[in-house]
Amino acid sequence: MDKNHSDPILEIKEVSKAFPGVKALDRVSLEVFRGTIHGIVGENGAGKSTLMKILSGVYQKDSGEIFFDGNKIEDITPVQSMKMGLSIIYQELNLVNTMTVGENVFLGRFSEMGGRKEVHAKARVLLDSIGCKIDTEKEVSELSVSDKQMIEIAKALSFDSKLIIMDEPSSSLTADEMQELIKIIHDLKNKGISIIYITHKLDEIFNFCDVVTVMRDGHVIATRNIDAISRNEMISMMVGRTIENEYPPRPNSVGEMILEVEDINTKLLKNVHFNLKKGEILGFVGLVGSGRTETVRALFGADKVKKKSIKVDGKFVNINNPIDAIKNGLAMVPEDRKIQGLLLQFSVDKNISLASLGELTYYGFINEKKERDISERQIKALNVKTPSGKTRIQLLSGGNQQKAILGRWLELKPKILVLDEPTKGIDVGAKYEIYLLMKKIVEEGGSIILISSELPEVLNMSNRVITICNGRITGEFDPLLASADEIMAKAFEF
Amino acid sequence: MNKKITTQSIIAFARNNLIILGIFILAIITSFVEPNFLTVGNLQNIMRQFGPLIMLSLGMTFIIMGGFIDLSVGGIISLVAVVTVSLIDPIGQVAALMVGVVIGLICGLLNSFLIIKGGAFKQSEALFLTYGMSVVFTAVALIYTAAAPVFLTYSKTDYSIFTAIGERFVGPVSVSFIIFLVCLLILYIIESRTHIGRSICLTGGNMTAARLAGIPTEKTIVFIYAVSGIMAAIGAVVLASRVTIASPIMGKGYETQAILAVVVGGTALLGGKGSVLRTVIGTLLIIMMSNCLNLLGVTTYIQYMLRGAILILAIWLDNRKQYSEGN
Numbered sequence: 001m002d003k004n005h006s007d008p009i010l011e012i013k014e015v016s017k018a019f020p021g022v023k024a025l026d027r028v029s030l031e032v033f034r035g036t037i038h039g040i041v042g043e044n045g046a047g048k049s050t051l052m053k054i055l056s057g058v059y060q061k062d063s064g065e066i067f068f069d070g071n072k073i074e075d076i077t078p079v080q081s082m083k084m085g086l087s088i089i090y091q092e093l094n095l096v097n098t099m100t101v102g103e104n105v106f107l108g109r110f111s112e113m114g115g116r117k118e119v120h121a122k123a124r125v126l127l128d129s130i131g132c133k134i135d136t137e138k139e140v141s142e143l144s145v146s147d148k149q150m151i152e153i154a155k156a157l158s159f160d161s162k163l164i165i166m167d168e169p170s171s172s173l174t175a176d177e178m179q180e181l182i183k184i185i186h187d188l189k190n191k192g193i194s195i196i197y198i199t200h201k202l203d204e205i206f207n208f209c210d211v212v213t214v215m216r217d218g219h220v221i222a223t224r225n226i227d228a229i230s231r232n233e234m235i236s237m238m239v240g241r242t243i244e245n246e247y248p249p250r251p252n253s254v255g256e257m258i259l260e261v262e263d264i265n266t267k268l269l270k271n272v273h274f275n276l277k278k279g280e281i282l283g284f285v286g287l288v289g290s291g292r293t294e295t296v297r298a299l300f301g302a303d304k305v306k307k308k309s310i311k312v313d314g315k316f317v318n319i320n321n322p323i324d325a326i327k328n329g330l331a332m333v334p335e336d337r338k339i340q341g342l343l344l345q346f347s348v349d350k351n352i353s354l355a356s357l358g359e360l361t362y363y364g365f366i367n368e369k370k371e372r373d374i375s376e377r378q379i380k381a382l383n384v385k386t387p388s389g390k391t392r393i394q395l396l397s398g399g400n401q402q403k404a405i406l407g408r409w410l411e412l413k414p415k416i417l418v419l420d421e422p423t424k425g426i427d428v429g430a431k432y433e434i435y436l437l438m439k440k441i442v443e444e445g446g447s448i449i450l451i452s453s454e455l456p457e458v459l460n461m462s463n464r465v466i467t468i469c470n471g472r473i474t475g476e477f478d479p480l481l482a483s484a485d486e487i488m489a490k491a492f493e494f
Numbered sequence: 495m496n497k498k499i500t501t502q503s504i505i506a507f508a509r510n511n512l513i514i515l516g517i518f519i520l521a522i523i524t525s526f527v528e529p530n531f532l533t534v535g536n537l538q539n540i541m542r543q544f545g546p547l548i549m550l551s552l553g554m555t556f557i558i559m560g561g562f563i564d565l566s567v568g569g570i571i572s573l574v575a576v577v578t579v580s581l582i583d584p585i586g587q588v589a590a591l592m593v594g595v596v597i598g599l600i601c602g603l604l605n606s607f608l609i610i611k612g613g614a615f616k617q618s619e620a621l622f623l624t625y626g627m628s629v630v631f632t633a634v635a636l637i638y639t640a641a642a643p644v645f646l647t648y649s650k651t652d653y654s655i656f657t658a659i660g661e662r663f664v665g666p667v668s669v670s671f672i673i674f675l676v677c678l679l680i681l682y683i684i685e686s687r688t689h690i691g692r693s694i695c696l697t698g699g700n701m702t703a704a705r706l707a708g709i710p711t712e713k714t715i716v717f718i719y720a721v722s723g724i725m726a727a728i729g730a731v732v733l734a735s736r737v738t739i740a741s742p743i744m745g746k747g748y749e750t751q752a753i754l755a756v757v758v759g760g761t762a763l764l765g766g767k768g769s770v771l772r773t774v775i776g777t778l779l780i781i782m783m784s785n786c787l788n789l790l791g792v793t794t795y796i797q798y799m800l801r802g803a804i805l806i807l808a809i810w811l812d813n814r815k816q817y818s819e820g821n
Binding site: 326355365 | 688692693702704766767
């Protein structure tokens with residue numbers, strides 16, 4: 001443990017919490033010291049969120065003790081915990097979109113603050129203290145995600161927080177915005193405020209955390225100073241076994257041309273053009289909103305476009321909707337699994353058979369036996385962990401849901417598979433399985449377009465990388481020759 | 495399989511079927527208080543009322559399973575009824591019937607066209623749109639008849655098919671009941687075995703995901719509104735045949751009763767889950783309830799209130815179920 005900060009702001013002793021059928025936390029102990037940035041990492045279901053919800057008073061613990069700032073805390077409500085000086089900034093920010101910045105900072109405390117004018121004046125002081133220049137009269141709905149996060153931080157400061165917990169704050173930030181956030185986190189630290197930083201991304205832990213706690217299956221595996229742990233150690237603690245590499249060896253199976261795209265033009269996209277070869281993994285690098293997702297959606301016929309020209313196997317094809325795309329050998333795993341990919345209330349079987357339904361239909365009738373066969377085959381082939389094919393897919397873990405969606409498409413043996421953020425929010429073990437699967441697909445003659453916000457993923461898996469910025473293609477790289485910095489420079493070109 | 499019946503399982507069943515149980519209790523009370531309830535005459539009366547409403551409710555089931563809503567069926571009933579009855583003399587009864595069904599179909603297609611072109615893919619948007627169409631259809635019926643009712647029995651040519659639908663029995667079952675059975679069978683097969691039936695559920699479950707996986711969601715919308723229009727037209731014919739009169743406002747209020755029947759039957763208002771079989775039970779319960787209340791001497795206005803209360807209760811129970819399943 002760090003000896004420089006001998007006085008803990010937060011002490012968690014042997015805290016346990018069970019839900020029906022799951023032990024979410026099993027005698028978890030943790031100390032957070034004043035003025036430190038304390039990272040917490042773990043796979044989905046490791047117990048991070050449960051622990052935070054106990055701290056904020058959303059859940060009550062079953063047993064154990066918690067001390068905050070020297071006082072034992074017992075049965076608190078979220079409001080009490082904020083007033084004590086413990087604030088949580090959730091991933092899905094808790095702001096009222098239709099109210100102004102100032103009103104959001106002092107939500108529900110207008111009279112305490114002395115009226116509207118005072119509210120805005122005090123919000124101004126707080127925002128200035130973190131170097132944020134947003135007008136306090138502005139409506140929150142007009143702000144970017146990163147600006148909204150600043151307001152959450154200002155709100156936390158307005159309670160004189162001694163400890164701020166940030167739950168995966170970086171998941172929707174651009175690299176620039178992330179730099180801003182890191183600066184603010186350091187400022188807060190210098191003011192003596194402690195930060196608990198929950199994340200999936202190991203780079204962030206190594207970049208600015210002082211201490212890191214690794215959690216797995218409701219246990220704290222270890223708490224270490226950041227200079228006393230290596231990346232590989234951390235990963236093996238998270239998954240409970242040693243993973244030699246995060247990525248499989250890069251596939252090397254590029255063949256002749258399969259897809260030529262010219263002149264995709266929409267409101268956002270300008271003359272987007274690229275090509276894809278048989279057996280190739282082509283990576284798209286760009287920010288959220290750069291046009292990377294819009295490009296593949298236009299290719300797949302998901303959105304209407306002004307103009308586009310697409311050649312598959314050297315022949316011009318007309319793709320006006322997803323059905324046309326599927327007929328021409330395309331498949332797409334969309335970016336938001338729960339909203340665009342899954343039918344959450346339906347069984348695993350029905351989710352897998354979805355894209356093959358046309359082929360299972362004879363004179364309008366579905367052959368249900370064949371449907372089950374397809375599902376069984378894909379569940380087995382992709383190692384989808386589910387009690388049965390009839391289980392509602394909602395009950396599966398993120399990784400297994402994603403594998404089911406992949407199975408849905410692989411059944412059709414697509415020539416071109418588009419993967420938009422295929423590993424978002426899924427744990428390290430399942431990620432590796434998906435990488436292996438991608439390798440297998442291209443080695444068997446398929447082609448993949450890979451979009452990911454995680455640059456290392458794109459760089460390690462792709463044969464070729466294209467950068468997109470502001471709706472234009474800004475560069476093309478061989479990831480073996482180009483450095484990450486060069487590629488990022490093109491992706492941020494304005 | 496042997497399932498043990500425990501107190502807990504009975505409580506769970508009661509909680510999941512609260513409304514069904516409530517109406518059964520009402521029926522039992524009624525049969526004690528009012529011995530007329532279980533007479534052949536009254537049961538036939540229930541069966542006759544079942545006729546028009548079940549047709550609409552069956553069509554509405556597909557609409558709601560697909561995640562949409564159709565408030566225009568009341569207007570379609572009025573329009574189809576007046577046009578069909580008034581055409582018996584000029585073009586004959588068979589042609590008049592066919593024109594009636596085609597008008598229902600066209601109304602349904604018009605709804606779906608406006609929904610797709612207008613991008614009204616949310617249930618709330620479809621609600622307003624079809625409400626507007628209901629007003630339009632009723633207005634057309636009013637203009638067509640100059641707001642006067644059309645009497646079936648004033649027809650100078652043969653109208654025996656209508657009489658058969660309205661009054662005749664084949665053995666112990668009424669002709670309208672046979673029409674219902676045929677419709678139910680066809681819709682049930684579509685729902686449970688076919689591609690379009692599955693597409694309805696998938697569209698109601700998650701339209702975005704279904705579309706991206708190659709399910710023809712727009713065709714599905716066209717299909718469910720077409721079916722709803724046709725079923726409303728059949729309902730209109732059954733209704734006009736029974737009361738031997740067609741008025742340009744006779745369909746008013748039927749749309750809410752149909753939605754009530756579907757939801758009480760247990761089809762999820764949010765879409766994705768449900769069955770025409772459930773709707774048969776729902777419709778039966780709604781009609782039985784109003785029959786019981788009539789026999790007990792409860793006034794129509796209080797009955798309206800009870801219907802509203804039951805709809806709210808059904809939606810509340812369904813949401814609670816969805817919520818507990820979501821966790």
